[in-house]
Every structure is written in structure tokens, then in C-alpha cells.
Amino acid sequence: MSLSTARCGLPAREILYSSISNALSSIRNSAELHKVHALVITAGLDRSAFLTGKLISKYARFREPTSSISVFDRVSPTNNVYPWNSIIRALAHNALFSEALGFYSRMRDVGVRPDAYTYPSVINACAGLGDAEMGKVVHQHVSEAGFGSDLYIGNALIDMYARLDDMGKACHVFGEMSQRDVVSWNSLISGYSSNQYWEEALWYYSELKLDGILPDLYTVSSILPACGGLVAVREGRILHGLVEKIGVDGDIIVRNGLLSMYFKFGNVTDAQKVFDEMVFRDIVSWNTLVCGYCQLRLFEDSIQLFRDMITTCTPDLLTVTSVLRACGHLGDLELGTFVHDYSERKGMEFDTRANNILLDMYAKGGNLLAARQLFNKMKDKDSVSWNSLLNGYILHGSYGEAMQLFKMMKMETEPDSITHVMLLSVSTQFADIYLGGEVHCHIVKLGFTIDLRVCNALIDMYAKCSKLEDSLRIFGLMDICDIVTWNTIISACNHHQDCCLGFQMINAMRNEGLVPDEASLLGILPICSLLAAKQQGKEIHGYIFRLGFESNVPVGNALIEMYSKCGNLKGAVGVFELMKVKDVVTWTALISAYGMYGEGQKALKAFAQMEVAGILPDHVAFIAIIFACSHSGMVEEGLNLFDCMKNKYNIEPRMEHYACTVDLLSRSGHLTKAEDFILSMPLKPDASIWGALLSACRANGNMKIAERVSKRIIELDTDMTGYNVLVSNVYASMGKWEQVRSVRKSIRSKGLKKSAGCSWMEIKKRVYIFGTGDRSFEQFEEVYQLLDILGSLMAKQGYVPDLQCVLHDVDDDEKEDMLCGHSERLAIAFGLLNTEPGSPLQIMKNLRVCADCHTVSKYISSIVQREILVRDANRFHLFKNGACSCGDRW
């Protein structure tokens, strides 16, 4: 149509045609579309290929594919490709993929040649159906038709292969393309990203930049999950900057992606910041936040967010399941049940995944009946369903049910690696090496030894079953390990009191480039405490500062204990004072520290301050404070607290509290009172109770009560080596060798091993260990010579050896020699020889210091004018100028 005819008047039909065509382009809703459609029919234009094509597309946009089809049917059959393209695109757009493909084959059947506009929709339909076979066929058609290098078709093919998880082919198509735009790159990158090939996604993203292509918001939104998955913090930050630059109105999808990424980094601050700055938030934004907090195990925050959310936005299944998960972990059955009811009222359909979360919530919360009912009702159970219920039974001690369920599970489905991890945790809890070994066999058979978490659980199981060598063997076989592996092995060293190995492990871990986390620090600090490794402990404290863990409450608590057990009360108090948040464990650590140093008054003051701070003492706090009173001879105060515990705080005294109180009475010489106290106990006294009294009898030389108590302990037939040894020693000091032999025989027949007495000290970061009568160290001759000299000096000052402390049936001369070989003396002498004159000495002993060594230490401190700090199994003794800080109550 020329310009002149347009101006001077068109035939009516053509005017109608062009005005309808214009109207079709500017239609905004379905009602308008229907009006125009009616107009097309009245004008008799409903067989026009161009107009019908437009109508088909418009109906598709307003989600009325059936109308699209009826429009198409008016022109069909047609040789014009335009309506065919429109109908295929319309159907694919409305997710009617098989229908779209049906029209594609009809089109070919009637001999209409598809063009470059046909294929993208057809390819899209194959991808939507997940039909790899058909996809291949269509790809073949494309090649045959010579469209192999078409940009739009290429992009569609990449997208299709990516959605079929065939990144090899996607990449191949990408490589073959002669021309690429940002969409091509985006399709490839988002393909890698959504199939979780994060390294590749990031790699192609860097290639895209090298190619000089400007990333758009689609690029960013597909690369963000990769940054999150790889914890690529630096790249993530750069992307965030890019979003600020190109995201004019803050594209919501990208912002949601940023939120998710920051949660994957564990960076709550920035996630919250992105969220706070968002102008628009949709359900996904809220869900990402609620789920994100949940995944970082910040369950309370997650629930609080949910409460905030429901005022502005209606929760969906995802929100509900996240909250249910939080309720499960917090054991909040009440809220969980409420949310469950809410979702039922809203008519939400629970899929398997959602049901599993619900099941887990009931199982963790202890409503095993509800869990079981849900489990029985579920149609599509997967291994997670079985495991969740199994875990519920295990958590709540229903081991019989757990085992029965496991049997059923084996019949209906294949137990997976996580099932085995849970079975291992049962073995670990009971230290049941037989069950553990059996599970280990299954694990090997099923090939789960490649699973990191299974190996971690195995290491832990063997460690808790006292098989450190087996733990180390498994550890040695592992090619890859994570922070949990290291932490597990460190805690294993801690359990086995193998301090050297513990330090080796933490160093090896750091050499691997792993940064210790809270659990690592909580594993290594007790090793420092145990070993009294002052220097190492201090270094770790420095490290804690650098890592930013100084405000972590459990870490702070472990630091207080470390300093106090390393002989540095000031350090312990210093850490305590710097802690901003303190819990009952923090205060208890401080009270115990004072207790160990015989600072009973300070312990009492701390106890009072704790109450003022609004923290209620728990049963451990009472053990600490009664212990402190006991070691400071504060009998009245201690008894008072014991009464208070029940009357004021409603805490029922446990065996440990009775043991502490018996210790309190008997240690300060009230042996008869202690015995009466024991006989009036509502619990049946165990060996720890009688043992406390017996130690005091021995120290006091009250052999009458000692003999009665010894009989009681023998009657109890305890497996605790220490109490058997104590009884044997008491008989030995009474010279009753017959009884000594009998007790020793019983120790042997029970297969108990006496832990050998040993002492150790740290000099210039090296730890020196001494056993009883040890002659295996280099300077032993000098050490024994020095002890001889000191012995004669002491004799002149009136020292008489306390031969009751020697526990072998030998003559008195020999006994004296044996006393000289006590490990703490060797350590003291060694320390005197190897440290600066006048400097303080610090010695650790695994057992309690005997009365004679206590006396000797006092003499030595005066003769050599040195402070000697000795930590034994119970407390610290500071020997200075011939006296001891404990006032001889040890």
C-alpha cells in the first residue's frame, strides 16, 4: 500500500484491517481482546493469517490457550507458517508442552516448513516436558534445516540441554554458535548454576567478562547461587556492588538471590541489611529470610520473623515448613502444633518433603504417637521419613522401637548413610562397641565409607568406646576431611587425655588451612586445662581474639577453666570480667576457680553476685560452691548452702552434692558427723560418698572409722579403680597386709587398671613428665642427688617421713626410698635444677598429693626460698616460706 492511496482513501476492508491490527497491539485485558476478536469475526477477517496469529498470541498472554486453539482452528489447515508459530508458542507459553509438540508434528505432516521462529518454542516445549528423546529429534531437524547457527535457536537449545541436565551438549551448542549474546551466556551459566556445577558457572562468568559482554540482572541472578554454594565471598561482594549499579528499581529476583547468598555465607548482618533496604518484598524474600535463619540454626529469630511476616504477607507451604523445622529443633511442640493446625485450616497440601519436616517436628518434640500416625498415613515415604521417625525413637530412648523400625525399614526400602550415622550414634551413646562394630561392617559392605559424615560418626564412635587407635586408623584412611572430622578427632584426644596428640591435631588442622571454629576451640581448651599447658593456652587465647570468638560464651567459659587449671587465677578472673554475656556456666567456672585456690570467701561472694545478676544457680553451681567451702574449711556456710539448695531453689540434691557435703564435714575433721550424715541420706550411698569419708579418715589417722568405711566400700563391690586403691592403701597404712592382698586380688580379677601416679611441668613450652620412681629421664642422677641433699637439710629442721604414705609391704628403709621417688618430688627437684633461682615453680599431678609430699613441699619452699604451686587432682597448693595456702586441708 503506497502513501498516496493511504491519504486519498482506502477501501473500507483495508482500513478496518489496519485499525484492528493497531487495536490488537495495544490491548490491555482479556475483555478488550474478546471485543476485538468479535470485531474480526464480523469484519470477516478471521481467516487472515496475520490477524489470527496476533489473536492467538494475545489469548496466550492472557492465559486463555483454549481460545488460542479455537482461533487457530478457523484458519486450519493453512500453508502460512505464521499461525503455526503463534499456536505453538502460545501453547508452550501456557505450559501445554505436549499440545505444542502435537501442533509441531501436525505442521510437518501437512507439509508446512518450520522457520527460525518455530524452533525456539518447540525446543522450549521439549525442555518443559523433560523429553530428551524429542529434544534430540528437534535438534536434528534444526541442523537439517540449516538453522544450526541461529542465535535464538542456539540459545533455546542451550537452555533445553541445561534443563535436561546435559551440560555437555549445552556447552557443545554454545561452542558451535557463530554469534552469541548475553542471553546465550546467561543460559549456559544458569544451566551450570541450577545443576549445581558452581565452579563451572563461575568460570564461564569470568569468561563472559573477558569477552567484554556486560552482565545483566539475569546473569547476576544465576551466578549468585554459585557464589553462595562456593562461599565465594569476594565475588559475591563484587556482584552485590554490580546489582547496586545496574538494578535501577532493585529487581526483586536479584535481591532475593543476594539474600540467599548472604545466608549461605552465614552472614546474617548483610542478609538482614539487604532485606531491610528492599523497597518491595515478596513471599520469596520473606521465606528466604525465615529459611535462612533456620539453616543457620537461629531458630528463635526464624520464629520471630515469622511473627513479623504474618502481619504483611500470607505464609505459604515453604514458610510453614520452615517454622515447623524451627519448632522441631527448639522442641516447641505447642507452636509447632499450632502452625500445623493453621496450615490445615488454610487447606495447604503437604507434599512428602513438608510431611517429613512435620514428622521430624513431632519426633524431635517427643510426640512419638503423632509422628507415628503421620508416618503411617504418608503415602510417599522416602528414606528421610524413615530416618526422621527412627531419630525420634532414638532421641527419646525408645531403642526397642527404633530397632524394630530399622528392621521394617530394611524390608521396605534401603537404609542410607544417614540411617547408619544414627545407628552409630546409638552405639556411641551406650559405648557399645559390639553394636558399633556391626554397624561398621554394614557400612563397609554398603560402601558408605566414602561418606564423610559416616566416617566422622565412626571416628566418634570408636573414640567414645575407648578405641582411640581405631579412630585414628579411620582418620588415616580418609582422603578428605572437614572441620567436624578435625573437631571429632581433637575431642577424641581430649577424652583419652592424649594432650600431645591433641596439639598435633590442631596444628595439622591449621596447616591444612582450616580455621578452627567454636567446637575446635571447645575441644582444645580442655586439653590445655588438663595439661596445664599455660603457654599453649595463652596462644590459643590470642588466636581466639584474632578469630573474633572473644564474645562467645561457651568459649569464654572454657577459657576461664583453662586459666584457672593452668595456675593463673588472675587470668581466669580477667576473662570473666571481660565477658559481656555470662551464663550460669560462666559463674560456676569462676566459683570453681576460687574453690580450687582455697578462696572460699571470694567464691561465696561470686555466688551472691550471680544471684544479684539474676542468674539462678543450677545443680553444678551448687557442687562448685560446696566444693569451695569444703576446700576452705567453711563448714557452716557449706551446710547452709546444701540446705538452701533444696529449700530455697527447689533443687533435689544428687549423689555429687552428698559427696561434696561429706567431704566438707570430714575434711574439717567432723568424721562422726559425716558418718551420721551419710547414714541419714535418702539415697543409697555409693563409693564416692564413702570414699570421701575414707580419704579424710586416712588424713586424720582415724583408723577406727576407716576400717568400718573400708568394709562398706568392699561391700559395694565398685568398679571404680580409685576407691579400690584407696581401700587398699588404707589397709596398707594400718599394716593389714592380708586385707591389702585381698583387695588387690579383687582389683586384678575385675581387670581394673590402677592409673599410675605421675607429675608433669612445663618449662619453656616443653612438657616434662615424671612417673613414680622414674629413672628414665636424662638428669635423673642429679635429681636424686638433690633430693638426698634436701632430705638431710629437712631432717635437720625436724622433718620425719610419714611412712604411712607408703603402701607396700616392705621394711622401713625401703619405704623411705619409695617416698623419695614420688613423682611430684622428682618434678620439683627437676624444676629447681632447670629454672632460674628464685623463680616460682608449677607442678601438676594427676592424683592427690600425699601427706608426706605435702610436708616435704613446705620444707623445700622454705629451704630454697621458692614459691611452689602444685595442682593435684582436686585443687591448687601454693607452698611458700614453709607453709601451704590450703592451711593443710588438702
Added chain:
DNA sequence: GTAGGGTTAG
């Protein structure tokens, strides 16, 4: 673009 079960840690 958001989702489930288990292992270390006092």
C-alpha cells in the same frame, strides 16, 4: 530466586 533427616561442641 526460597525447603527436609544424621555426626563434633559441657
